[in-house]
Amino acid sequence: MTTASLVNNFEAYSQWRRELSRRISDYRAWLGKEDLNDSQRDLRLQQLIDRLAEDKLHVAFVAEFSRGKSELINAIFLSDLKQRLLPSTAGRTTMCPTELLYDSARKPMIELLPIETRSSNATISEYKGYPDEWTVVPMDTSSADSVTQAMLEVCRVKTVSLEEATRFGLFIPDDPQASMNQNADGSVTIPAWRHAIINFPHPFLEKGLVVYDTPGLNAIGVEPELTFNLLPNAHAVLFVLAADTGVTKSDIEVWRSHIYARGKNRGRLVALNKIDGLWDDLKTEAQINAEIDNQVKSCAELLGIDESQIFPVSAQKGLLGKINGDEALLKRSRLAALEQALSDELIASKQAIVRDQTEAELGDLLDNSLALVEARQRGIEEQLNELKGLQGKNEDVVGHIMTKITADKETFERGLQQFQALRSVYSQQSIKLFSQIGMDVLRDEVRSARESMVKSSFTKGIRDAMSNFFKGVDLHLESASDQIEEINKMMEAMYRKLNLEHGINLISIPPFSMLRYRKEMQRLEEAYDQQFNNFYTFLTTEQYTLTSRFFETLASRVVQVFEILNRDVENWLKAVMSPMEGQVREHQMQLRRRLESVKRIHKAADTLDDRIGELDQMHIEVRRQHVELTSLSEGIRAALIPAAHHEERLAA
Numbered sequence: 263m264t265t266a267s268l269v270n271n272f273e274a275y276s277q278w279r280r281e282l283s284r285r286i287s288d289y290r291a292w293l294g295k296e297d298l299n300d301s302q303r304d305l306r307l308q309q310l311i312d313r314l315a316e317d318k319l320h321v322a323f324v325a326e327f328s329r330g331k332s333e334l335i336n337a338i339f340l341s342d343l344k345q346r347l348l349p350s351t352a353g354r355t356t357m358c359p360t361e362l363l364y365d366s367a368r369k370p371m372i373e374l375l376p377i378e379t380r381s382s383n384a385t386i387s388e389y390k391g392y393p394d395e396w397t398v399v400p401m402d403t404s405s406a407d408s409v410t411q412a413m414l415e416v417c418r419v420k421t422v423s424l425e426e427a428t429r430f431g432l433f434i435p436d437d438p439q440a441s442m443n444q445n446a447d448g449s450v451t452i453p454a455w456r457h458a459i460i461n462f463p464h465p466f467l468e469k470g471l472v473v474y475d476t477p478g479l480n481a482i483g484v485e486p487e488l489t490f491n492l493l494p495n496a497h498a499v500l501f502v503l504a505a506d507t508g509v510t511k512s513d514i515e516v517w518r519s520h521i522y523a524r525g526k527n528r529g530r531l532v533a534l535n536k537i538d539g540l541w542d543d544l545k546t547e548a549q550i551n552a553e554i555d556n557q558v559k560s561c562a563e564l565l566g567i568d569e570s571q572i573f574p575v576s577a578q579k580g581l582l583g584k585i586n587g588d589e590a591l592l593k594r595s596r597l598a599a600l601e602q603a604l605s606d607e608l609i610a611s612k613q614a615i616v617r618d619q620t621e622a623e624l625g626d627l628l629d630n631s632l633a634l635v636e637a638r639q640r641g642i643e644e645q646l647n648e649l650k651g652l653q654g655k656n657e658d659v660v661g662h663i664m665t666k667i668t669a670d671k672e673t674f675e676r677g678l679q680q681f682q683a684l685r686s687v688y689s690q691q692s693i694k695l696f697s698q699i700g701m702d703v704l705r706d707e708v709r710s711a712r713e714s715m716v717k718s719s720f721t722k723g724i725r726d727a728m729s730n731f732f733k734g735v736d737l738h739l740e741s742a743s744d745q746i747e748e749i750n751k752m753m754e755a756m757y758r759k760l761n762l763e764h765g766i767n768l769i770s771i772p773p774f775s776m777l778r779y780r781k782e783m784q785r786l787e788e789a790y791d792q793q794f795n796n797f798y799t800f801l802t803t804e805q806y807t808l809t810s811r812f813f814e815t816l817a818s819r820v821v822q823v824f825e826i827l828n829r830d831v832e833n834w835l836k837a838v839m840s841p842m843e844g845q846v847r848e849h850q851m852q853l854r855r856r857l858e859s860v861k862r863i864h865k866a867a868d869t870l871d872d873r874i875g876e877l878d879q880m881h882i883e884v885r886r887q888h889v890e891l892t893s894l895s896e897g898i899r900a901a902l903i904p905a906a907h908h909e910e911r912l913a914a
């Protein structure tokens with residue numbers, strides 16, 4: 263069956279993660295056993311392992327209504343159920359964003375967030391923290407009827423008064439689309455639910471796949487959460503067109519406002535669905551194919567993308583072919599090519615993200631532990647040389663050497679005072695840094711933006727409040743960036759000094775750039791602008807409610823970015839300081855040991871040969887550590903690589 267590609271890719275990806283995680287655990291256990299771990303390093307490794315375990319893959323299906331999103335999900339992911347899982351009918355079917363996933367800790371069920379929650383400013387993410395706000399529909403997965411019944415919930419609508427619909431931001435008087443939902447008696451039909459989460463046991467979902475089915479997106483009252491959170495964070499987004507409608511104006515609008523902004527090609531695919539409409543018994547296969555090719559070409563032109571990014575398919579025939587085991591029909595549906603591209607894209611983009619994160623986190627940990635073992639090895643070698651040089655020398659020479667080591671130790675201890683001074687400057691600068699990017703700073707910015715929005719009822723005032731908000735946030739990020747640069751310079755100078763004066767060998771400081779976070783802010787601002795331009799030129803009360811809901815979602819997204827930034831900065835600060843501390847401690851210990859052993863020999867408490875014998879043992883030991891650690895590091899680095907190969911293959 264064609265899902266083989268998806269299954270295989272998925273299996274390979276899961277295996278890659280497991281393998282990586284196993285190697286990191288081995289490394290962690292080894293550090294513990296060899297007494298080379300510290301609590302901070304251990305915590306970072308634990309976090310890394312946890313992150314690899316809880317890894318989710320997100321794919322979103324986006325389109326105007328009735329293009330066949332739900333049917334495609336059924337055909338691609340859920341066909342082995344031998345039934346249509348997600349409802350798919352003519353006209354508007356899926357009424358609320360639907361998240362399809364599986365958490366084995368919970369029973370199969372559908373959780374539904376009532377549409378009434380739209381009258382509050384809280385976002386869907388926030389509601390996820392309050393299970394009692396959701397309506398639960400249990401599901402008996404052994405009964406097709408029970409599943410079908412439960413699934414119908416995502417299509418439920420209700421009729422409310424015009425006032426209510428307006429209050430939920432689902433009716434905008436001047437919007438031409440509004441009349442579509444208005445009934446003869448003046449009431450308005452609206453979705454019953456704001457969001458649905460389907461917890462359903464299925465092999466793909468069990469492996470960590472999360473599928474978002476969305477209702478036709480060019481609708482009034484689109485959930486800001488989709489725009490700011492779900493879609494930008496999805497690893498792949500599939501945009502669906504239909505061959506019977508071609509590319510309509512509203513398709514283009516959905517494309518522009520929800521997908522195009524994703525940048526070049528990463529994780530973005532287009533399906534041209536319903537090609538079975540072009541199948542015509544009076545035409546030859548070649549004529550039909552030529553017609554399909556023509557449609558693909560014109561879609562590519564209208565969307566401004568390459569033809570190779572568009573996959574013509576028939577979801578319906580593909581599903582039928584799979585259910586009935588009809589290979590010929592399945593082949594004709596061309597589903598396999600889309601599945602292949604989707605799984606490549608999805609897994610490659612996710613794997614690249616996981617690999618980059620893991621590499622960034624692990625790289626300096628690996629380098630540091632190796633540098634530490636090397637420093638220890640060098641120290642033992644120096645000491646051995648020193649003692650071997652003493653063989654056959656008289657007591658005076660030993661005394662002389664002792665004086666020299668004592669002097670070294672004193673010089674180093676004076677150097678230590680400088681190091682302590684640096685530490686205190688470093689803490690001051692860290693405090694200064696967090697005074698720019700701390701969560702309370704952001705909360706103040708959000709509060710003042712909210713206040714200026716409340717004060718102004720004109721579009722311009724709102725716009726100004728928003729652009730000031732983003733300007734303010736960016737200014738903070740910019741000064742934080744300068745602060746980081748300063749810390750960097752100071753640490754580099756200290757590294758050089760320690761190397762020059764005390765021969766301490768240090769690895770380079772891991773770089774930290776603010777660019778990523780500033781870019782994300784820019785992206786959010788653009789997304790906001792776009793929504794704003796789409797919807798309003800002047801503000802009525804209802805529009806005002808909508809605008810402020812958009813702002814709250816946007817603000818909660820900015821808060822998320824800041825939380826990540828804070829965590830990253832904290833980790834970076836530690837990554838910069840802790841290897842230096844470790845090396846300084848190591849050097850100090852070695853000097854102490856050298857002095858101690860020469861002293862003992864001077865006092866004739868130890869014989870030289872005994873001491874050399876001991877050191878030889880230590881040398882063998884540390885060389886073993888070095889060999890083992892090198893092989894652990896190489897193993898981890900090699901385990902990271904297959905993903906790169908995968909990408910090269912895609913690029914080719």
Ligand SMILES: Nc1nc2c(ncn2[C@@H]2O[C@H](COP(=O)(O)OP(=O)(O)OP(=O)(O)O)[C@@H](O)[C@H]2O)c(=O)[nH]1
Pocket residue numbers: 325326327328329330331332333334349350351352353354355356357476477478535536537538539575576577578579
């Ligand atoms: N002929 C044909 N019809 C299809 C195909 N895929 C879907 N359809 C039909 O198109 C209609 C809409 O399909 P849905 O899957 O509900 O579309 P959707 O994009 O999920 O629509 P909304 O949920 O309303 O946003 C249904 O009647 C499907 O049977 C296809 O490949 N060929």
Ligand SMILES: [Mg+2]
Pocket residue numbers: 331332333349350355356475476477
């Ligand atoms: Mg649907």
